[in-house]
């Protein structure tokens with residue numbers, strides 16, 4: 001049997017191997033943030049199925065998913081309750097448009113989300129990826145001021161090191177890096193104030209808001225953790241001070257909880273640590289437990305109300321995505337929201353986060369090759385300290401971990417550890433031992 005006319009392995013005869021699948025992949029798939037000329041040399045894992053927190057490749061090799069499939073998987077893979085919710089919804093309807101019409105399971109999900117999110121009188125605008133949720137927030141914030149008849153409120157404050165996704169608006173908020181400088185000409189300018197690597201970031205952000213209040217549409221932050229920057233962490237009180245400044249200056253606060261939402265930091269939402277209630281909240285990644293692409297922009301009632309007006313009139317938010325509010329995703333997200341708030345899970349996150357923190361402090365932080373270990377809940381960044389540039393330590397340490405059956409992916413020279421919330425004590429032990437061994441191997445080579 002051949003596929004697409006090419007000379008490829010016969011995947012029904014039992015003779016296929018990872019290298020065949022890598023070749024087939026390389027021939028037709030274009031992977032994001034991946035140099036395709038080097039893709040095959042970097043020993044990519046080609047996943048076929050999963051059990052619990054383990055991904056299983058085409059040759060039956062198992063990998064502990066210690067990055068939660070790029071931070072989306074909350075409860076693990078093949079979760080019986082989520083599988084069942086998906087199957088039940090399949091018997092009803094897979095998708096119907098939210099433009100002008102509704103869908104029962106989407107209403108149920110929005111009701112459940114509205115009751116769970118730290119947003120007053122919440123209204124939920126669905127999309128599919130985190131970047132789209134951010135893009136929606138930007139446009140809502142912009143039009144909010146137009147609809148209210150307030151001129152000149154069209155700029156955004158974003159932090160140093162920020163990352164909010166890869167669409168052009170989200171990219172503009174982002175502080176570059178990851179090879180995205182090539183798009184600088186496409187970025188619209190924002191007012192940049194330092195990120196969480198500056199201990200004075202909150203004072204500076206507050207001062208920026210006060211100075212520019214009359215021209216700002218919104219301030220956009222990643223509450224508590226700047227994930228893509230390598231898990232730079234901040235204190236809840238600092239976020240609260242920035243939120244107060246926004247309220248005083250009447251500037252909208254957008255909390256991008258695409259990465260921090262759904263239990264990662266030890267609370268359902270990172271804003272909860274400081275009682276912060278943003279005007280706009282962006283959700284994605286863990287919304288469906290990592291099952292299906294769904295994101296959402298949650299608007300506070302006073303923001304939503306500014307868009308009410310005559311039918312077909314200019315106050316309408318003229319924006320919407322084809323797959324917004326997909327019913328299959330909504331059914332999974334609704335069941336997931338129930339599961340992720342379970343007390344046993346919440347206490348598991350607290351216990352495993354404490355264990356992970358202690359083990360990293362004992363076994364990894366003291367290593368000469370490690371500059372700093374940063375953690376909030378189950379979000380960890382281990383910053384390596386290569387003696388010279390260009391050694392690709394992050395890449396090589398993660399490759400050594402993958403060879404030992406623990407799937408990791410770095411951000412530059414920061415090794416990210418972000419296991420599912422259901423991770424066990426034994427698995428935490430295994431991840432830390434593996435990281436320590438992998439660092440040892442790379443340093444010795």
Ligand SMILES: Cc1ncc(COP(=O)(O)O)c(C=O)c1O
Pocket residue numbers: 129130131132134163164165166222227228256257258259260284285
């Ligand atoms: C804080 C934050 N916002 C937005 C995004 C973009 O989400 P997506 O990749 O689903 O577009 C990410 C992705 O890592 C993120 O960390």
